[in-house]
Amino acid sequence: MLIGGMMMVEDWKHFLLPYQQAVDELKVKLRGMRKQFQDQSQHSPIEFVTGRVKPVESIQEKMVRRHVQEDRLAQDMQDIAGLRIMCQFVDDIYQVVDILRSRSDINIIEERDYISNVKPSGYRSYHIVIEYPVQLVTGEQKILAEIQVRTLAMNFWATVEHSLNYKYQGEFPVEMAERLKNAAEAAFQLDTEMSEIREEIQEAQTLFSHGRGKGFESATED
Template identity: 35%
Template sequence: MILEKNNFPNFEEAKQELNEIMDSESADNIIEIANYFQLCQAATNAVGARLENLDTDYQINSSHNPIHHMEERMKSMESLSGKMKRKNLEFTYDNLVNNIYDIGGLRVITNYPEDVYTVANALTSHPGIKILKKRDYIAKPKENGYRSLHIVLEVPVYLQDGIRHTAPVEVQIRTIGMDLWASLEHKLKYKTNIPAEELEQYSQQLKENSDELNQVEMSMENIFTKINQKSSLIHN
């Protein structure tokens, strides 16, 4: 079965149309950005396929699947433009390639903290994938209590020209609890309009919740490990 595809514009035809309404340099820049966006999308799809294969392999060949679920997303042009403005950068192809590494991204939600590293190691062991950046906010949480493992991967992509291209893809891996915490913190920070004093109070409470959640998750993981060990002895 062939999946339904979005109708992407033909960039050469679009370029001719753009040249009629703007200077050729600006039109070229837009076409380059669109091509790069497509490349990032292809790279993100490739990582997504790798994760789906791992998920299936764990289900078939392991007693425990560390992957609970996965999400894939591409940044919107509006979001990219906002990020460039926050970095005080002009929205050009060169600035995009050299400064933005999360146009395409995946979030992997695991069951337990150790699962985070199991999935990360399995994903990055692929010979064609290279780690560009790695930030472990689980081992060293952010000041606000945020916990997650962030990895920026350089992913090979082969298009119709047969040339090996590469594009960055950001992968965030965290537990179910960490993800719930992050969603609430994000809503508090960006989606509400509450007084500063109340915001500070909730932020402090969430920081404490993060520490408590970590203790609970580690305790549950310890119980799970012991149950697994005893189960293995029984079957052996």
């Protein structure tokens, strides 16, 4: 039902239900991939997975800002369903992307590499838009979802930048914008340094996960 050209809450709940199902299913599948790597005693390129359905007010705001027509919402807004895959190392990101490309249960529509092609703000992440089939009681419905793959350092920067962007409504003071860009470069330098000692880190994590780090753990707690 439409009133004044805007969907009512009841309709939003019905409209967003398949998106929530898609997010829930994909979180289970992606987290399952991590467990499979661990079961084989291999390094998992996936550190953890989060997901959400965009809030109604955010959808409405973006519809106005991007001039998205209501009857084109499912086709033109790609991030109503959103998932985020966090990785330890930059190379892990591209391994995850390769894994997603090989899956038969998703269809990749678009890829945007903001790591090799960093945004002017300093933002880095790998974005993948997928088409995912959701099985409903009324039949199959294909849902668009966006998956962002990034390192923990990239995610920390992006979370801070998002909060500040909300405060300044996208109009950052020049000094703030420059500081954020410098912070993004520092975060990427951290990722680069961690990649240089990746083998040492993974060996230490393997030792610790097998219980040989218990003495160290208790020592740090005293």
